Amino acid sequence: MSHVFLFRAVNVGGTAKLPMAELRALAAELGATEMQTYIASGNLIASPPGDPVAFAEVLRAAVRDRFGFDREVLHRTTGQLQDALREHPFEVENPAHSYVYFLSATPAATAVAAADAVERGGDEWRVVGDDLHVRFDRGTSQATLKTDQLVRTLGVVATARNLRTIAELSTR
Incomplete structure (x- = not known):
């Protein structure tokens, strides 16, 4: 079963720019596999290392540290x-x-x-x-x-x- 990580309010109106290729690379650095993104609105499909809800928080913190903005990441399965x-x-x-x-x-x-x-x-x-x-x-x-x-x-x-x-x- 795939896991979907949904970022709130990225790449909207010129703020919170999050390039999808860099998001996939960051998720890989954090141990996720089978990453793909869909359109540029913060949709990451991946197999996380361990608990997906905990991974959403780790991913949020990593984006904040690397890109300088804080956006919630909500998790759902396909x-x-x-x-x-x-x-x-x-x-x-x-x-x-x-x-x-x-x-x-x-x-x-x-x-x-x-x-x-x-x-x-x-x-x-x-x-x-x-x-x-x-x-x-x-x-x-x-x-x-x-x-x-x-x-x-x-x-x-x-x-x-x-x-x-x-x-x-x-x-x-």
Whole structure:
């Protein structure tokens, strides 16, 4: 089973630049094998040396030391990505408008209830375990839902990928 390490907010808007070739080389230095990356948004597929959650933290620290910025790294298996695709609770008219925000933990029920007050317009969201599923009615560029506010209200760290990216990562 492959392990996927998802960096939060790298190579976005000119900040937190993380070249994928250098990320693969760094992961190899840390003992990972079978590394590959997918697009430049911080998706590393690898076999880690030992516990994958611990490796995510080691990888985060190594990136901070080498590249000078700190970004969370969330771990999922390819099986968990496949589960997220199957469990997506919304009709998918355009996979580029549907996302899964991978969460650092399952939000408390009280936080989910409080998040219900976040304005959403025609956008939809639902927490399923430690994933936040979102469907943007008119795409992210015209979204009413402020996902940064939603995630803060949920009290967790998150990194998002659209369903097309998740489908690609889940088959590697």
